[in-house]
């Protein structure tokens with residue numbers, strides 16, 4: 001393939017990369033249609049003679065991109081009109097402190113569920129801004145379960161959970177609503193299943209798992225959550241100011257946001273979140289069924305706490321794991337190594353991962369078992 005410098009100026013780049021089965025936890029595979037259209041927009045965006053990388057963020061064309069993205073998020077998640085959709089920077093990790101900075105006064109209490117590394121990082125940051133009560137933790141179970149039987153204090157300003165625990169492969173199947181001020185880190189399962197999104201006070205997600213490339217952070221906040229604290233907030237961290245300026249306080253990550261829009265359009269064309277949930281259910285059911293049936297492999301999470309996005313599994317020894325790792329790599333399977341804190345394997349089955357990838361992974365597991373079992 002010619003390098004892009006050899007292509008005529010108005011050429012459209014088509015996705016002719018060779019096939020890799022990408023199961024990475026994030027950033028990760030995007031739909032081919034999105035990659036093709038984003039690539040074309042780099043060369044010439046909508047026949048304007050300008051690359052999407054070159055346009056002004058205050059141009060009407062880009063203001064329209066932000067507006068359409070906002071509307072699609074609202075529509076796909078069936079949000080209420082007082083739920084504001086913001087596209088911010090800094091990743092989900094910035095929300096770990098931006099949330100308490102905006103919602104919690106120093107002497108007030110917020111409740112947190114500790115279900116993994118991301119939750120515990122959110123807890124650590126929140127302690128800088130108020131009194132944090134950890135109402136449940138699965139740390140003693142190596143974060144391989146979702147806690148049950150806990151109470152959230154009435155005076156808590158909000159209750160924070162991580163809906164899907166990307167590293168350990170657990171997921172809240174039933175959201176423990178205690179009030180309408182629930183705050184949720186949905187970085188790794190937003191848009192993958194239907195939830196009553198309009199019952200949350202605030203939802204946030206880094207884009208790079210289910211929404212697009214890295215660089216955009218989606219925040220959805222109900223207006224009545226804001227304006228209740230005394231603390232002075234720096235402009236760039238103030239949700240109210242972002243709402244007033246429609247996510248354009250400063251230069252947004254233009255290309256990343258445009259690619260999110262393409263992914264949102266793609267998601268709508270697939271039938272939206274409800275259709276995606278059915279597709280995702282089949283993918284994860286198929287993979288778990290093979291792992292449960294196969295004598296060489298086992299899963300790390302059991303029962304209903306299993307994540308439909310991140311499937312964690314292992315063989316019975318480090319040597320066996322190494323052997324399977326090499327086998328899978330040989331078959332162009334990418335990104336199934338577990339997180340460095342969890343080890344073994346993790347296959348991430350986000351929205352953009354087609355059923356054919358999952359079938360291929362299952363076939364690879366079966367072939368390995370036949371040859372090495």
Ligand SMILES: *Cc1c(COP(=O)(O)O)cnc(C)c1O
Pocket residue numbers: 026090091092093094118162164165166185186187188206207209
């Ligand atoms: C990936 C991830 C994060 C971290 O996201 P960044 O955008 O890298 O800050 C936080 N929470 C969850 C649940 C994640 O999966």
